[in-house]
Amino acid sequence: MFLGPGLRRGDVQPPPPVIPAEAGTDEHGGGKPREAVFLGPGLRRGDEIHSTTPRRGGEMTVLTGQDLPRDGEDLQGAALHGRLERTWGDAPGLWGWLTTTDHKRIGKRYVVTAMIFLVLGGLLALAMRMQLARPEAGLMTPDRYNQLFTMHGTTMMFLFAVPVMEAFAVYLVPLMIGTRNISFPRLNAFSYYMYVAGGILLWVAFLLNIGPDAGWFAYVPLSGPEFSPGKRTDIWAQMITFTEVAALAVAVELVATILKQRAPGMTLARMPLFVWGVLVTAFMVIFSMPSVALASGLLISDRLVGTHFYNQFEHGDPLLWQHLFWFFGHPEVYIIFLPGAGFVSQITETFCRRPVFAYPAMVLALVTIGLLAFGVWVHHMFATGLPRMGYAFYTAATMAVAIPSGVQIFCWIATIWDGRPRFQVPLLYVVAFIITFVIGGLSGVMQASVPIDLQVHDTYFIVAHFHYVLIGGAVFPLLGAITYWFPKFTGRMMGETLGKIGFWMIFLGFQVAFFPMHLLGMWGMPRRVYTYPTGMGWDEMNLLATLGSFILALGFLLFIVNAAKSLYLGRIAEPNPWDAPTLEWATASPPPQYNFAHIPVVTSRVPLWDNRNHLPVVTGLRVDDRELLLTTVMDARPDVREPSALPSIWPLWAALSTTCLFISSIFTPWAVVIGAFPVGAALIAWFWPKSGLSPEPVIE
Ligand code: HEM
Numbered sequence: 141m142f143l144g145p146g147l148r149r150g151d152v153q154p155p156p157p158v159i160p161a162e163a164g165t166d167e168h169g170g171g172k173p174r175e176a177v178f179l180g181p182g183l184r185r186g187d188e189i190h191s192t193t194p195r196r197g198g199e200m201t202v203l204t205g206q207d208l209p210r211d212g213e214d215l216q217g218a219a220l221h222g223r224l225e226r227t228w229g230d231a232p233g234l235w236g237w238l239t240t241t242d243h244k245r246i247g248k249r250y251v252v253t254a255m256i257f258l259v260l261g262g263l264l265a266l267a268m269r270m271q272l273a274r275p276e277a278g279l280m281t282p283d284r285y286n287q288l289f290t291m292h293g294t295t296m297m298f299l300f301a302v303p304v305m306e307a308f309a310v311y312l313v314p315l316m317i318g319t320r321n322i323s324f325p326r327l328n329a330f331s332y333y334m335y336v337a338g339g340i341l342l343w344v345a346f347l348l349n350i351g352p353d354a355g356w357f358a359y360v361p362l363s364g365p366e367f368s369p370g371k372r373t374d375i376w377a378q379m380i381t382f383t384e385v386a387a388l389a390v391a392v393e394l395v396a397t398i399l400k401q402r403a404p405g406m407t408l409a410r411m412p413l414f415v416w417g418v419l420v421t422a423f424m425v426i427f428s429m430p431s432v433a434l435a436s437g438l439l440i441s442d443r444l445v446g447t448h449f450y451n452q453f454e455h456g457d458p459l460l461w462q463h464l465f466w467f468f469g470h471p472e473v474y475i476i477f478l479p480g481a482g483f484v485s486q487i488t489e490t491f492c493r494r495p496v497f498a499y500p501a502m503v504l505a506l507v508t509i510g511l512l513a514f515g516v517w518v519h520h521m522f523a524t525g526l527p528r529m530g531y532a533f534y535t536a537a538t539m540a541v542a543i544p545s546g547v548q549i550f551c552w553i554a555t556i557w558d559g560r561p562r563f564q565v566p567l568l569y570v571v572a573f574i575i576t577f578v579i580g581g582l583s584g585v586m587q588a589s590v591p592i593d594l595q596v597h598d599t600y601f602i603v604a605h606f607h608y609v610l611i612g613g614a615v616f617p618l619l620g621a622i623t624y625w626f627p628k629f630t631g632r633m634m635g636e637t638l639g640k641i642g643f644w645m646i647f648l649g650f651q652v653a654f655f656p657m658h659l660l661g662m663w664g665m666p667r668r669v670y671t672y673p674t675g676m677g678w679d680e681m682n683l684l685a686t687l688g689s690f691i692l693a694l695g696f697l698l699f700i701v702n703a704a705k706s707l708y709l710g711r712i713a714e715p716n717p718w719d720a721p722t723l724e725w726a727t728a729s730p731p732p733q734y735n736f737a738h739i740p741v742v743t744s745r746v747p748l749w750d751n752r753n754h755l756p757v758v759t760g761l762r763v764d765d766r767e768l769l770l771t772t773v774m775d776a777r778p779d780v781r782e783p784s785a786l787p788s789i790w791p792l793w794a795a796l797s798t799t800c801l802f803i804s805s806i807f808t809p810w811a812v813v814i815g816a817f818p819v820g821a822a823l824i825a826w827f828w829p830k831s832g833l834s835p836e837p838v839i840e
C-alpha cells in the first residue's frame with residue numbers, strides 16, 4: 141500500500157496488475173514473491189484488498205512536502221535492505237549491545253536470563269529432593285531447607301515463569317503482527333535491566349546466606365518484623381518491587397503494540413491465538429501486579445518504619461496480606477498459563493496443518509479465563525475460616541474455570557483429530573501438556589471443594605497439584621515453543637533425535653516425580669518440612685519422587701545440550717521451515733533488525749497459507765527514519781505513522797539508579813528521597829526531546 145496522498149475513500153481502484161515476482165522477492169522475503177498492495181485511504185470493514193503496483197516516483201513524497209526516501213517501486217531489493225539496515229541497525233560492539241532498543245535482541249536476552257533462573261531454581265529443587273529421598277536425612281539444616289523452598293518458589297514464579305512468557309511475547313509479538321519494533325522500546329530495555337537487577341539481588345542474598353525463608357507467599361505474621369527479624373524478608377519484598385516494575389512495563393508495551401501496531405488488515409479476529417493470549421495476559425498483569433506490589437510495599441513499611449498494616453494488635457489485619465497477595469497470586473497462574481496456551485495453539489495449528497478448531501470459542505475462552513481468574517483468589521484461603529456464603533461462592537467460581545479451560549482442551553483435541561498431525565518434538569510437548577494439564581485441572585477441581593481442601597491443605601497433594609498445572613501448563617508448552625521457534629531465533633533447527641529422547645525423559649521423569657506426591661499428600665505428609673520420621677509409610681514414594689526428579693533433570697540437561705549443539709551445528713533453517721501460517725515466518729531466520737522489508741498486509745487468519753506466493757505488502761514508509769505504521773484498534777486500518785525511539789544508554793542508566801534506590805531503601809527510608817535525584821536525572825535525559833518528528837496521519 142502506498143501511504144502517500146493517493147486515493148480517497150470511495151475511489152474506484154484500477155484492477156491489480158501484479159508486479160513481477162522478482163521485484164518483491166529478496167533474501168528477507170521468505171523466498172516468496174510478493175505483490176505490493178495499495179490500500180488507498182484506509183480499509184473499511186468488508187473491503188476487498190486489491191493488489192496493485194505502488195505509485196510512481198514523485199507522487200510518493202507529497203505528504204510532508206519534502207522528498208523523503210520511502211520504500212516502494214523505486215526502492216526495493218538489496219538497495220532497500222541496505223537502507224533499512226542503516227536506519228534500524230545498532231552501533232557495533234558493546235555500546236550497541238548496551239544501548240539497543242531492538243525487541244529481538246532484548247527479547248532473546250530476556251529468554252536466556254529466564255532460562256538460567258529455571259536452571260537455578262531446578263538445582264534448588266534437586267537439593268530438596270535429595271534431602272527428602274530418605275527419612276531423617278541430614279543433608280542440610282532446617283534453616284537451609286526453608287531458604288531452599290522459598291528461593292525455589294520465588295525464583296520459579298517471579299524470575300522464571302512470568303518473565304519467560306513476557307520474554308517470548310517481546311520477541312514474537314511484533315513479528316507475528318507484522319511491525320518493526322515493540323512500542324516504547326526504551327521502556328522495554330529498562331524493564332529487562334530492572335528484572336536482572338531484582339534477580340541478582342535475590343541470588344546474591346541467598347549465596348550470602350541471607351536468602352528469604354518465609355515461603356514464596358511470605359505470609360504475615362511470619363514474615364512481619366516480629367517473627368522475621370533481619371533483612372531476609374526485606375530482600376524478598378524488594379525483589380517483588382523490581383520484578384513487578386519490569387512486568388508492568390512489558391505488559392503496557394504489549395497492550396499498546398498489539399492494539400496499535402498490527403499490520404494493515406489484521407483485524408482483532410485475525411490475530412494469531414498466541415497474540416490473543418498475550419493480550420489477555422498483559423491486561424491481567426496490569427490489574428493484578430499492583431496488588432502484590434502494594435502488599436509488599438506495606439510489608440516493607442511495617443518492617444522498616446513501624447506501621448501496623450498487618451498488626452492485629454494495632455488494628456491492622458494479617459488477612460489483608462492474604463487477600464492482597466492472592467488477588468495477584470491466583471491471576472498469576474493464568475498469567476503463566478495463557479501464553480502457554482498460545483504456544484499450544486500455534487504449534488497445534490502448524491503441526492496439524494489446519495487452522496485451530498473453533499477460533500472464536502478459543503478467543504472467548506481466553507477472555508473468560510482472564511475475567512474469572514480475578515474472582516477465585518479466596519480458594520487459597522479456605523483454611524482461614526470464611527462465612528458459608530464465601531465458601532459457596534468461591535467454590536462455584538473456581539469450578540467454573542474448568543468450563544473455558546475444557547473448551548480449549550477440546551478445541552485442541554479436535555484440531556489434532558481433524559488435522560494431519562506430524563508428531564515432531566513441538567507437537568509431542570503439546571500432547572504431554574494436554575495429559576498433564578488435565579490431571580492438574582482435575583485435582584484443582586477436587587480442591588475447590590472445601591471439605592477436601594481442608595484435608596489436603598498444606599500437604600504434598602498441593603505440591604503435586606500446582607506442579608502439574610505449572611509444569612504441565614507452562615513448562616511443557618514452553619519447551620515445545622523453544623523447539624518450534626528455535627530456527628526463528630537462531631537460524632538453525634534443533635536436533636530431532638536428541639529432542640525426542642529428551643522429551644520422553646522429561647515427560648516420564650515428571651510423572652514419576654510428581655504423581656507419588658498426590659499419594660503422600662493424602663497420607664498426610666505436610667509440605668515445607670525439611671524431613672520426616674521413618675515408619676509413616678512415606679519412604680518409598682519419597683524415594684520414587686526423588687528418582688523421577690533426577691530423570692526429569694537429566695532430560696532437561698539433554699534439552700540444553702541439544703540446544704547448545706544445534707546453535708552451532710544444527711541444520712540451517714529457511715525462513716519458514718515448518719510451513720507455518722503466521723507472519724513471523726514470512727521473514728528471514730533470524731529476522732533482520734527491521735523485521736520486514738515491506739510491512740505485510742493481512743487478509744486472513746492464516747496469511748502464509750492463504751497467500752502462499754503472494755503475501756501483499758504495504759509500501760511508502762520512510763526508510764531514513766525508524767517509522768512505524770500504526771493502525772486502528774479494531775479493524776487495523778492504517779492510521780498514523782510514528783517514529784520509533786532510537787537506541788539510548790539512558791534506560792540502562794535509569795535502571796541502575798533505580799536499583800540503587802530500591803536496594804538502599806531496604807536499609808533507610810531516606811534512600812527514597814535522595815535516590816530520586818539520579819533517577820530523575822536519568823529520566824530527563826531519556827525523554828529529552830530530539831529533533832522533532834511528529835506523527836503524521838496516513839491520510840490527510
Ligand atoms: C524441575 C522440576 C521441579 C521439581 C523437582 C520441584 C520440586 C519442588 C519441591 C520439592 C518443592 C518443595 C515442597 C515443600 O517442601 O513444601 C517445590 C515447591 C514449589 N515449586 Fe517446584 N519443582 C520443580 C519445578 C517447579 C516449577 C517449574 C515451578 C513454577 C513454574 C515450581 C514452583 C514451585 C512453587 C511455587 C513451590 C512452593 C514453594 C513454597 O512452598 O513456598 N516448581 N517444588
Ligand SMILES: [Cu+2]
Binds near residue numbers: 517519
Ligand atoms: Cu488459585
